[in-house]
Structure formats: C-alpha cells, structure tokens
Amino acid sequence: MVGIVSYGVYIPRWRIKVEEIARIWGHDADRYRKGLLVDEKSVPSLDEDVATMAVEAARNALRRAPQINPKKIGAIYVGSESHPYAVKPTATIVAEAIDATPSLTAADTEFACKAATAGIQACMGLVKAGYIRYGMSIGSDTAQGRPADALEYTASAGAAAYIVGEEDVIATIEGTCSFTQDVPDFWRRDGAGFPQHAGRFTGEPAYFAHVVNCSRELMRQLGTTPKDYDYAVFHEPNGSFPLTAAHMLGFEKDKVLPSLVVRKIGNTYSGSSLIGLATILDRAEVGNRILMTSYGSGAGSDSFSILVTDKIDEKRKLAPSVEYYVNRRDYVDYALYSRFKNQLRGSAE
Amino acid sequence: MIGDSYKKRDVAIVGVGATPFGEHWDKGLKELVSEAGFTAAEDAGIRGKEIEFILVGNMSAGMFVGQEHVAALVADFLGLNPTPAVRVEAACASGAVALRQGYLAVASGMYDLVAVGGVEKMTDVQGGWATSVLAGAMDTEWEAYFGATFPGIYAMIAQRYMYEYELTREQLAKVAVKSHYHASFNPLAHFRNRITVDGVLNSSLVADPLRLFDCSPISDGAACVLLTPTEQARRYTDTPVIIEGCAQASGTLALFERRDICTIDATVEAARQAFRQAGVTHKDIDVVEVHDCFTIGEILALEDLEFCKKGEAGKMYDDDQTYVGGTLPVNTDGGLKASGHPVGATGVKQVVELVKQLRGEAEKGRQVSGAEVGLAHNVGGSGATAVVTILRRGD
Numbered sequence: 007m008v009g010i011v012s013y014g015v016y017i018p019r020w021r022i023k024v025e026e027i028a029r030i031w032g033h034d035a036d037r038y039r040k041g042l043l044v045d046e047k048s049v050p051s052l053d054e055d056v057a058t059m060a061v062e063a064a065r066n067a068l069r070r071a072p073q074i075n076p077k078k079i080g081a082i083y084v085g086s087e088s089h090p091y092a093v094k095p096t097a098t099i100v101a102e103a104i105d106a107t108p109s110l111t112a113a114d115t116e117f118a119c120k121a122a123t124a125g126i127q128a129c130m131g132l133v134k135a136g137y138i139r140y141g142m143s144i145g146s147d148t149a150q151g152r153p154a155d156a157l158e159y160t161a162s163a164g165a166a167a168y169i170v171g172e173e174d175v176i177a178t179i180e181g182t183c184s185f186t187q188d189v190p191d192f193w194r195r196d197g198a199g200f201p202q203h204a205g206r207f208t209g210e211p212a213y214f215a216h217v218v219n220c221s222r223e224l225m226r227q228l229g230t231t232p233k234d235y236d237y238a239v240f241h242e243p244n245g246s247f248p249l250t251a252a253h254m255l256g257f258e259k260d261k262v263l264p265s266l267v268v269r270k271i272g273n274t275y276s277g278s279s280l281i282g283l284a285t286i287l288d289r290a291e292v293g294n295r296i297l298m299t300s301y302g303s304g305a306g307s308d309s310f311s312i313l314v315t316d317k318i319d320e321k322r323k324l325a326p327s328v329e330y331y332v333n334r335r336d337y338v339d340y341a342l343y344s345r346f347k348n349q350l351r352g353s354a355e
Numbered sequence: 356m357i358g359d360s361y362k363k364r365d366v367a368i369v370g371v372g373a374t375p376f377g378e379h380w381d382k383g384l385k386e387l388v389s390e391a392g393f394t395a396a397e398d399a400g401i402r403g404k405e406i407e408f409i410l411v412g413n414m415s416a417g418m419f420v421g422q423e424h425v426a427a428l429v430a431d432f433l434g435l436n437p438t439p440a441v442r443v444e445a446a447c448a449s450g451a452v453a454l455r456q457g458y459l460a461v462a463s464g465m466y467d468l469v470a471v472g473g474v475e476k477m478t479d480v481q482g483g484w485a486t487s488v489l490a491g492a493m494d495t496e497w498e499a500y501f502g503a504t505f506p507g508i509y510a511m512i513a514q515r516y517m518y519e520y521e522l523t524r525e526q527l528a529k530v531a532v533k534s535h536y537h538a539s540f541n542p543l544a545h546f547r548n549r550i551t552v553d554g555v556l557n558s559s560l561v562a563d564p565l566r567l568f569d570c571s572p573i574s575d576g577a578a579c580v581l582l583t584p585t586e587q588a589r590r591y592t593d594t595p596v597i598i599e600g601c602a603q604a605s606g607t608l609a610l611f612e613r614r615d616i617c618t619i620d621a622t623v624e625a626a627r628q629a630f631r632q633a634g635v636t637h638k639d640i641d642v643v644e645v646h647d648c649f650t651i652g653e654i655l656a657l658e659d660l661e662f663c664k665k666g667e668a669g670k671m672y673d674d675d676q677t678y679v680g681g682t683l684p685v686n687t688d689g690g691l692k693a694s695g696h697p698v699g700a701t702g703v704k705q706v707v708e709l710v711k712q713l714r715g716e717a718e719k720g721r722q723v724s725g726a727e728v729g730l731a732h733n734v735g736g737s738g739a740t741a742v743v744t745i746l747r748r749g750d
Binding site for chain 1: 378380381478481482559
C-alpha cells in the first residue's frame with residue numbers, strides 16, 4: 007500500500023522573539039503572543055534559502071531511508087512561495103544535490119502553504135500507477151511578512167521532505183482528498199516583495215471552511231470519526247487556528263497540541279503542516295492513526311489519513327528530530343534579523 | 356421656524372425588516388437590500404409593485420464596493436422598475452435622512468406607499484481603507500487630510516468631556532457593557548457576547564481614552580421600513596407605528612469650529628423640533644435608540660437630547676438606568692456598538708428596532724414592557740447632521 011517511506015526536516019538555527027519585533031514597532035507584544043499563540047519564529051541566515059533548506063530536509067529524509075538509492079527516486083517536487091528563482095526550478099537543484107539525476111521528473115509547485123501536500127498527492131498517483139518507485143515532495147519556505155504587518159510575527163523559515171513509495175513504508179496513507187475553491191484570502195502579486203491578506207477574511211471563509219470541510223470529507227469517505235485518530239495535524243499559521251479547527255471537528259485538544267511547533271518556530275508556510283506531521287512521526291507508536299490536513303491560501307486543503315507501521319522505530323532515529331531543530335536555537339535582534347532578511351535599504355545594491 | 360403647512364396627513368410605519376448585521380462575506384449590496392426589503396414587504400403583506408417611491412440611505416457604496424447609482428440598482432434588482440428611486444447620502448445619518456425624506460413624501464400627499472431602505476457593504480475592503488472612507492464624512496480638507504480619523508475625533512471629544520465633567524473611564528466602559536448585554540438577546544446583532552468593564556478597560560487602545568470595545572464595528576447590513584398615510588395604515592397592519600415627529604438639523608463638519616465640542620448642537624436643535632412636533636415630553640419616552648458610534652457618543656446624545664443635565668449622563672450608568680427595566684432603556688438592540696454599524700443602514704435599523712419595541716415584538720430579555728413612545732437619534736460625521744425621530748404606537 008502506498009505510504010510514507012521516509013521523512014526529514016530542517017529548521018534554521020536563528021530565532022527572533024515576538025517581544026523584539028513588537029519593541030521595534032511599538033506594538034503590544036503580549037497581545038500578539040496571546041492572540042497568535044506564538045512566542046518566537048525561526049529566521050533564515052544570510053546563506054540560507056528555499057533551495058538550501060530543501061536540500062537539508064531531503065538529505066535527512068534519505069538518512070532515514072538508507073535502503074533507497076537516490077537514483078531510484080523518480081519524481082521530486084518542491085512546494086514553496088519563496089522559490090529563489092521566478093524561472094528556474096528549485097527541484098533540479100535538490101535533485102542534483104542528492105544525486106537523483108538525471109532519470110526523474112522534477113518541478114516546483116506553488117499553492118501558498120499547501121504546495122508540498124499537493125506534491126505528495128502527485129507522488130502517490132505516480133507510485134500507484136507504477137510510473138515511479140519513489141517520489142519525493144518537499145515543502146520549503148523563507149516566508150515573507152511585510153515589516154510591521156501582523157504576518158511579520160509568524161512568517162518564518164523551515165522545510166520538510168517526504169519520500170512516498172510502496173516498499174518499507176513507515177506509515178501507510180489510507181486515503182487522501184482535497185477541498186478547493188477560488189478564495190482571495192492571501193496573495194502576492196508577481197514582482198511584489200510581500201504578500202497581502204484580507205484580514206479576518208482569512209479565518210472563517212478561508213482557513214476554517216477548507217480545513218474543516220476537507221477533514222470531514224476524508225473521514226466520511228473512510229468511515230472514520232475523530233475518535234479513530236490518535237493525533238490530528240492541521241496547517242499552523244498560528245497557534246490558535248489549528249486548535250479552533252480541532253474543536254470544530256470534535257478532536258480533543260490533546261490530539262493536536264503535540265504537533266503545534268508553531269509556538270517555537272512560527273509559520274513555515276509550505277513546511278508548516280509537514281513539520282507538524284514530522285513532530286508526530288517522531289513520537290508515534292505502531293498502529294497510531296493520524297489525520298493531517300494542510301491549508302493553502304487561494305484556497306484549498308489536502309487531507310491525509312495516515313496509519314503508522316512497525317517500521318517506524320528503526321527509521322526515525324536515523325536523522326535529527328523536529329525537537330532537535332526546535333531546541334537548536336540562537337537569538338537575533340531586529341537589526342541582525344533585518345540584515346538576514348535583506349531588509350536594509352541599500353545593502354544589496 | 357418651520358411650520359407644518361407642508362403636512363397634509365400623518366404618516367405611519369406599516370412594515371419593517373432588517374438583515375442580521377455583521378460580516379456578510381457571501382452577500383453583496385443587492386442581496387442585503389433584497390433580504391431587508393422582502394422582510395418588510397412580507398411584514399406589511401404588500402407586493403413590490405404597490406410601492407410608489409423608493410429611498411435608499413447609503414453612505415459610500417462607490418468607495419466600499421465600487422457601486423454608484425445605488426437607488427436604481429435597488430429598484431432594478433428587486434424588480435420594481437419603473438418605480439422612481441433616490442439615494443440619500445448624509446454619512447452615518449444617511450438612513451435617518453432617507454426616512455425623513457420618505458416621511459415628507461407621504462405627509463405632503465405626494466405618495467401613499469414609500470419604501471425607505473438603508474444599506475452598507477463595508478467588509479469587502481480592509482479596515483484601514485474603511486476608516487479612510489468613513490473619514491470622508493469629516494471636513495476633508497481641514498481634518499482628514501491632516502490625518503484625523505473618527506476614532507481620533509471622538510477621542511478628542513472624550514478627552515475634553517472627561518476633563519470638563521469628570522466622567523470616569525469605568526462609566527464609559529459601562530456604556531459598551533450595557534450594549535453588549537442588550538445585543539445578547541438580539542439575533543440580528545453583530546456581537547452577541549457579553550463583556551465586562553475590565554474587558555473594555557483591557558481591550559486594545561485605539562485612540563486614548565477610547566479602546567477597541569468603545570468603538571462600533573465595521574459591519575454589513577440593510578434595513579427597510581414601509582410608510583403610508585396613517586389613515587390607510589390599517590390596510591396593512593393591526594399595529595401601525597405613527598411618526599409623531601421627525602426633525603433634522605445641521606452643524607459644522609469640522610470639530611474645531613464647534614462652539615463646544617462636548618455638545619452636538621445639531622442634535623439639540625433636531626430634538627427640540629421633534630419634541631415640539633410630537634407634542635410629547637421626555638417623561639413620555641419609553642425607549643430610545645441613540646447614535647453610539649463610540650461610547651462617548653451615547654453620553655453626549657443623552658445630554659443633547661436632554662434626558663439628563665449636561666455632565667450627568669455618566670451617572671445614569673452607575674445604577675443601570677439605561678438597561679431594559681431601568682428608567683430609560685437605551686439601545687435595546689445593542690446599539691451601533693454591539694448590534695453593528697453598516698453606516699447607511701443604521702438610521703433605518705434604529706427605527707426598525709423601535710417599531711418592534713412599540714409593537715411588543717422584541718425578543719425576551721430586551722423588550723421594554725408596555726412601550727408606547729420611542730425616540731431614535733442618528734448622527735452623521737461628528738455631528739454635522741443629526742436626525743431625531745419620535746414614534747408612537749398607533750391605537
């Protein structure tokens with residue numbers, strides 16, 4: 007049965023605290039921290055971008071799957087909304103770096119924060135159809151948030167890579183479905199440096215409508231209920247949205263809390279729900295069932311029902327855990343943050 | 356001094372309707388208007404074709420949703436062509452000014468059945484833009500161009516008022532607490548959650564001393580009332596509500612040109628005229644709807660309408676006089692603060708609420724028992740337009 011053969015994550019070392027951002031703009035830090043349930047966020051260093059982070063995550067995924075010859079990976083998709091090139095794929099850089107070239111298909115995908123779960127679905131299709139043996143989908147972002155915008159408190163950096171196949175899976179994917187509508191809740195026009203969002207509209211008709219309906223539809227198709235799941239993972243734009251979605255769906259808080267790394271690393275966009283899932287795979291036991299639902303603005307959700315197999319124990323220790331990266335941290339102030347984010351006017355000219 | 360020679364006959368309200376106020380992301384101007392209009396038509400048991408004249412209060416559909424020519428749009432969308440339709444704009448008082456024009460149209464003998472609607476669709480744009488659009492109700496060249504916004508304008512009024520009359524921050528908070536309490540019984544209200552004084556005092560600072568919970572929200576919504584001559588009202592309803600007085604006055608657009616920024620002279624003048632027309636005294640008023648775009652607005656209103664002496668409105672909140680069951684129930688639907696404030700609709704919605712109160716049809720918990728006479732007060736800008744309407748339950 008098709009499933010997850012391996013996974014790997016990467017989160018940059020640097021962090022900036024909500025207080026530090028609020029200090030610069032004269033905002034009330036406490037209000038942001040409590041409203042968003044976020045304490046600090048990860049910051050990419052000067053020499054880190056979507057490609058380098060994707061490669062790190064991909065290498066970690068391969069560490070957990072020593073049985074796989076990278077040349078057997080038949081597809082690589084990199085989902086991001088901050089690809090370093092507008093034209094020129096990130097996926098080829100990753101493929102070359104992990105020695106998967108040249109007999110594979112590769113492409114970059116974009117669907118706001120769910121570009122990589124769409125990539126997982128594409129890999130599942132290719133694997134099930136017999137076109138490829140393994141497929142890799144990576145979510146990687148150095149998220150942009152306009153200075154002083156509410157987004158600046160959460161827009162962070164990180165990556166997660168998943169290898170999909172039918173052999174030696176650590177978790178089977180029992181089913182997947184999607185829920186997609188044209189909803190303008192958050193967007194970045196071509197050439198614009200920062201995204202725009204429609205304030206409160208990003209909640210009820212956008213995030214919640216898609217996450218909740220998609221999750222419900224998958225459970226309907228599989229005949230499952232929240233009681234059948236040990237964990238639920240939802241896209242984590244902040245700490246409060248996933249908890250509200252869980253409440254709407256009838257999941258107990260305790261089934262969601264373990265995946266909420268957003269509080270310590272912020273919203274890693276394309277990496278968000280997949281890093282959340284990795285947090286659960288790092289601790290899950292054989293037979294655990296996980297519901298994972300991503301969300302991408304614009305808008306859509308992909309839901310997955312995932313059943314952990316007995317291969318998990320031997321594999322997960324082969325690469326660094328999410329917890330390792332969350333705890334591996336050093337703080338920057340807003341000045342250094344501005345330099346890392348290339349926000350200082352004139353510095354790059 | 357305006358006489359009443361124009362007045363050939365009394366005017367009654369025979370049908371009312373309103374949409375819920377709030378964030379209607381799935382509805383546009385047309386849908387909101389038709390929902391309120393059909394509710395009112397059903398209430399009066401009329402068919403649309405019987406309507407002879409349509410008035411639509413709307414402040415700024417052009418800036419909010421890019422739609423001008425709103426009155427014709429309403430007539431067209433409701434299938435009422437070729438009935439004449441007129442849009443009325445007076446900022447946040449657009450609704451009440453439209454009502455007054457409808458009242459004059461019936462009182463003068465020109466029309467026998469007039470529909471007065473009010474509508475605003477504000478949540479298609481973001482808060483910052485909405486604030487800028489609303490700032491168009493000021494003296495733009497003297498106020499808005501220099502960065503003034505309505506929260507800032509009303510904050511200056513509140514600062515001065517608190518200095519002059521020793522109003523406490525807690526008393527101001529109690530205005531919002533009362534409004535949310537009333538709204539908790541109102542299924543059409545934007546916010547139905549109850550709040551506390553501490554909740555108000557700890558909400559985000561917007562413009563000192565006003566905090567988030569001192570401010571009315573940005574809402575979508577529509578309301579509609581149907582007017583006929585009183586002598587024909589029984590055709591449509593067993594409980595007509597008579598417009599006993601409806602007066603409008605103007606004041607300076609710019610705050611700095613006011614004689615006293617703690618008094619809205621236009622309200623004082625409109626109230627005097629309306630009371631004179633209606634031939635009632637303050638003791639006769641059972642329920643009032645006042646323009647509380649900010650909590651300080653409600654304090655000024657109660658004084659300018661002369662329900663208490665200048666500087667003493669705050670005390671009415673210390674012993675809950677403004678709650679349903681108190682000596683003067685104020686904003687029984689939650690007011691602009693909690694029921695919501697789709698600017699063009701507000702003045703009409705206030706009248707819809709009073710009609711429900713006078714018919715005894717308001718929900719349990721907010722119905723003023725035995726209410727016979729009600730007063731509505733709608734303000735445009737920071738006081739450049741004020742309309743006061745006095746209604747009485749028909750016998």
